[in-house]
Amino acid sequence: MNSILKRASRNFLWQHPWQLALAILGIALGVAVVIAIDLAMESSLSSFNQAARAFSGNATHRIIASDGGLDEKLYSRLRVGLGLANLSPVVTGYVKLEQPGEDSFKLIGIDPFIEKSLHSGWQTGHKKNSQQDLLTQLMNEPNSALLSEKTAQRLKLPVNAPLNIVTDHGTQQLKVIGLISANNAVSEQVLAKLIITDIATAQEVLGLFGRLSSIEVLVDKNATETLSTIQNVLPGSALLISMDNQGDSMREMTRAFSINLKALGLLSLLVGMFLIYNTMTFLVIQRRHLIGSLRIVGVTRQQIFLVIIGEAFLLAIIGTFIGIALGIVLGQGLLHLISGTINAIYFHIDTASLMITPLQIGKGVLLGISATLLAVLPPAFEATRLSPVKVLARSRLESDSRRLMQSIGLISVVLISASLAMALFSGKSITVGLASIFVILFGFGLLTPVLTLLLMRLIERLFGRFLGILGRLPVRMVSAEISRTGIAIAALMIAVSATIGMDLMIGSFRQTVAQWLHSSLPADLYVSLPGDKMAAGKALTDQFLKEKIASLGGVQMLSSVFHTKLIADDQLTKVSAFELNLKSRQGFIFTHKVAANFWYRFENQPTLLVTEPYAYHHAVKLGQKILLKTDQGEHSFEVAGIYADYSGDQGHLAMSRQNYQRYWPNLGYSGIGVYAREGADIKQLESGISQLLTMPQSVKSDQDIYKASMEVFDQTFTITETLRWLSAAIACVGVFSALMALQFERTRQLGILRAIGITTRQLTVLIISETGLMGLIAGLLAIPVGLIVAYVLIFVVYQRSFGWTMAFFFDSGSLFQGLVFAFLAALLAGVFPAIKMAQTRPAEALRTE
């Protein structure tokens, strides 16, 4: 019996290849997007500091420092003074090759011999003897360097060839004395953009005399005493961190970003589940006669249920595996988008390559199969309910589902209100915020069939007279088969409202940032002074430059900023030290009222300002004290103000330069704001300033900075945009499959219409108007739902994720775009079934049922 059952099911599946393919596509696309996001995100994160890690080997801790770097003397004090053996000093920086068209390379200076105790990855895979020679040579020969074999090949550099590199301090020549190749600890990807030298060469090339970038430390996990001994000798600018913690903090930093991305992935999966649900429902309804006859013959409910579930399982496995393959391809595409965004707003990551772990594949398999089985439960239960005596007619099924819909409508109203309340009153949780959006979408999805029926009734009431019978037919068909049409409309509505919501959110965010940029760029020209802050003499040359700019004819006054990192509450924290004038003070947008003596306190008392995200993440209030580490111990600063800042989501601190220089060394400037005299020629001033500048320095107008910043903004949202369109595309496939199924089910009815004398053209118009109508309804319903989604995204999710407050900017364009998209998508989805139905010969159509 069982094998006959299976054969009956298999035959049926093969007879509907379209539905079969669409179901598999649904699973595959859903799984692919989730997997791709996961892979790309994980790979981006793990590529952080990959190069450095390849050289840190077994190191358990790392001593890092803010911009000034570490004094070499610290290293000898730890090694000789404290007798710590397992230390490895590192100097790193970025350099460019003289060859045009080459990206920047990471230059790592290491101590070739001490380094061995850490068993770092790049050493272990090589033959002992040749390695030993190379290391000795690296140590003994000045300006010698190692390069990866592949890179050397690409650049056509043989061993002993000169390697010309460009830094802030001009061009320098290194000599390639050996080639290294990738092994299981260091990937080719890591080595590709790497130049290895000894410490002295790196210091010289990068101009970091007597300074180190970090020191790798290997200590016993339990040796807390050793750790605290190290802590005690560290200067105020240095921080001992554990390697594990560093990874964690990277993850923590990008957590909000990652959660939001994964939510987008889940959205795609959800829409994919609709596809599966839809196909399986179709397959069950199509087989109601077959199932009815089987029940008469004595097949039990359980057997029917198992056959349906078995089918779904088969589809799930095929779909999931295609999905994983697709996900890997897609992940490759998303990788540079995601790592680009992380690079732009979080931290520098070396070139990322896609890393695929069994864990992630396992997650994908689990997700694909469970999502499929979940989606197939309702139709599987429906199949068991089919009565053996009398197979229910379509219309009976419809009137049943109408009754069901009313109670579902009621439930959904409760669901929506509950999730709105949950969104607003759930504290700081991002996940709950996002979950509430999903529930809101789902709730409105449930409500959609009821609303559709009401709308159809309204349309008939209003336009019925003008439409004629043929014109009324599409309206009737939508409401007559509401159990099918309603679900397709709901799926499209969900996808479109999510799109509208995200569009409004991004738009509002963009506007907010644009306004903020406008007010926070009060100067006419901005001079940017990048370059390594460890470099000796930077403070002096910067000071000199600033004075020269001040003495230029058209300059009225200057402001300046120095971006650095200090250790605040035991965390390396971004701090900006400002020299402000009356105009630049107005560039700050405070979240609170500013007292009369505010700026006096800012300049002269131990106070600081925090950005809004900082205040949010660290729960900082006005008047609170923040401890900052200096070389003379910790000092406490009072939070005097909280201001808007959208340049990063981790937040930072700001203080007056006067305050800064009281405790920390002068390391020059990061930027100088130039305020032109009334009537001065800005263009002329700009060229005047640019003549004073050297290579990496630049001068830009406020508009240029504005444009560049908005470009970065748009770039960071490319990924969101991409994923949003991806899920919209999957929704379209879903609607397409639903419409295909729908038209297929009414073959007989369409055959009768053809017999009566309706032409193929009229039939095509009929079907396309029905699907267009469905799209229109989906679009109309998506407008209010999209607004709600946008509201929750802006005031709940993004606020919680990043600590930014933004204003809601209503954009009717987004709404209209959503409406048009829904309409066109459904229209388009109707074209193929319409053509197929029109092509079906009426004689064939009449043979069915």
Add this chain to the structure above:
Amino acid sequence: MTTEAAISLEQLNKSYRESDQQHVVFRELTLRVSRGEFIVLLGRSGSGKSTFLNLISGIDPPDSGKIIINGTDITSLSEHDRTLFRRYHIGFVFQSYNLIPTLTVAENLLLPLELIRRASRKDRDSVAELLDRLKLSDRLDSYPDRLSGGEQQRVAIARALIHDPDLILADEPTGNLDLDTAEQVLELLDILVRKAGKTMIMATHSQEVIGKANRVFSIRNQSLHLE
């Protein structure tokens, strides 16, 4: 022949291809039907009754041969023109599921009219009148699935006639009905079609109809045999 035949079939061939098997339904079939004639088709299931009706209505094209209805050779028409021809000249009644489930009884009846012209006040009145004659005037705004099988067939007959076609094709119109109801439906067809002088071809198993027919054919061995 002095009077032009209403239907004239000349050397019709029709077969279906199923994978690599050729299944011949009609071979060199020739027939003339006069205006106002009532033809009954008999034949075993699968003999080709439905196929015959589909050929005449232009729903299914023949492999070769000519089908001339009221002087128009429909085999020479395009698919589109055949559909328009059907719209104006032919009324259809099937065994079951005749009506469009999403339209009310009145709308089902108005549909063929509307295909021909914008339905007028007068058309609505004639629909109401026709339903009155069928004793269905209270079901004007009902949907088909609320009607009994007999009622549905009566509406289907009304729909086949509403636009005043010359030719009525009926494919086992009583096949799904009990004897009493079947008799009512047949009587109705007799009154409405025959008395109006329209040509009708009906495929049926029902013995009662045979007496009322002008000619009775049965389909055997891929051709028609006069009984």
